[in-house]
Amino acid sequence: MKNFPHQYNSLPKLRMSLLSIRSLAAQGANAADDGVLGYRFAQDGVYTFRNFDGDLPKRIQAEQSKPEDQQGARTAAREIRRTLRFLGLIDNHVGETDLGNQLLASPQGSADELRVWQVAISRLEVVDPDGNTSHPICILLRLVNKFGQIAREEMALALEAADDSENEFQRIADLVPIRDAVKANRIKASRFQIANGVKILPALAEQAGFISRVDQAQPYKLTSAGNAALQSCLTQGPIALAQLPPLVGRLPSQTKRPVRKLASNQHVTTLPSENAVVGILSAEQQQAAMRLRFERTARHQKAVNHVADQLSLRLDLFEGAASFDLVAVREKFQSERIVLLEVKTLDADVISQTRLAVGQLLYYERFSLADRWSGRLVLKAIVFDGDIPETIASFLDWLGIGAFCVTSTTLEPLNDHGRGIQAWIVTLT
């Protein structure tokens, strides 16, 4: 098993680390030197000392008087350098790569930044002492996809695969559950290596928006962005860093950006899940990324769960891995209607949320439901987590879309189509 030890895994911290390297380069200092980089990290607040009393210069002096192999900051510098290199953000000479440049050019927390992280994380590459190269995030996404959902601890197996081959994937997939495989001595790795395997990669994949879970007790599932990344891995193969093509175009600088206009002749030709993560994000993908971030909020998830709770007695429920919030259907009755639901929280403007949801419903009806439920009548509904103005409710009615308000115990229709859907559901046994 490949090891991935001694790291921090938060993207803001990794970004700060890259910034520290850049500022050292600007000063002509040598970031390849553990001491230089390690104590720079300490000064920049990237690396923090344990039992720190607040006097930084004094503490650094104290650390520097210790033997070098006992200075935590130096080790941290080495490990973080390694991580940034694996991510393709710096090269072997600790110089910033194009990708690293793009990361720092994007505003922190922006959709642009997330896009760069998604590229870096999906391409993350590790090499073992024998020269075997693998892309553990791709392998991790394959695992999640294969099992549908997977516990965090199983993700250590992503580092067990020596390479990206199908054979290796089959081999590690057979090692699930990892606890049993360890007990049976089927994995050659120390418990520390296995523990380390769980600490970094799942956190990176989660922050990239590739996987998500409802809460800590739940397994992870693939998100739409994760599915897109997986398709990219499967169809194109992870792209070796050495052959990294320049990303199309330059990212906008940090000057403020007006609302962007889409090219007027832009057509949707593929589903988002079929688009590669590599390269510049399409407008749809940017929206999908933004959407993902909003929809991952606890509040949205909670609302979805409440809806699910109230429909699960009578209907089979599906969550779209790549798209819709919820489909309620009776699988047994193959010509029966189905209900496509989009859930919207009202912390944002009700009008923009409504417009967004209407577009999503129509799009998903056309592109996401066709395969599995072709030929069925699709009833569409938007579920809000609060009350909406009558004008919105009647607008949706005019479109043939049901409107609902959900609470933890109720699902109340707000227009005629909503009442129609409810009336149908209550007849089901």
Next chain:
DNA sequence: GCATTGCCTGTATGTCGGCG
């Protein structure tokens, strides 16, 4: 209801061996 416990995750520190 509150304290305790134990697990999960993340971060800091220590150690070894190889290489130039």
Next chain:
DNA sequence: CGCCGACATACAGGCAATGC
């Protein structure tokens, strides 16, 4: 012999289950 990559270990915070 200094330096660094790699590996191992210690420690801390959060949180949920558990027990009273």
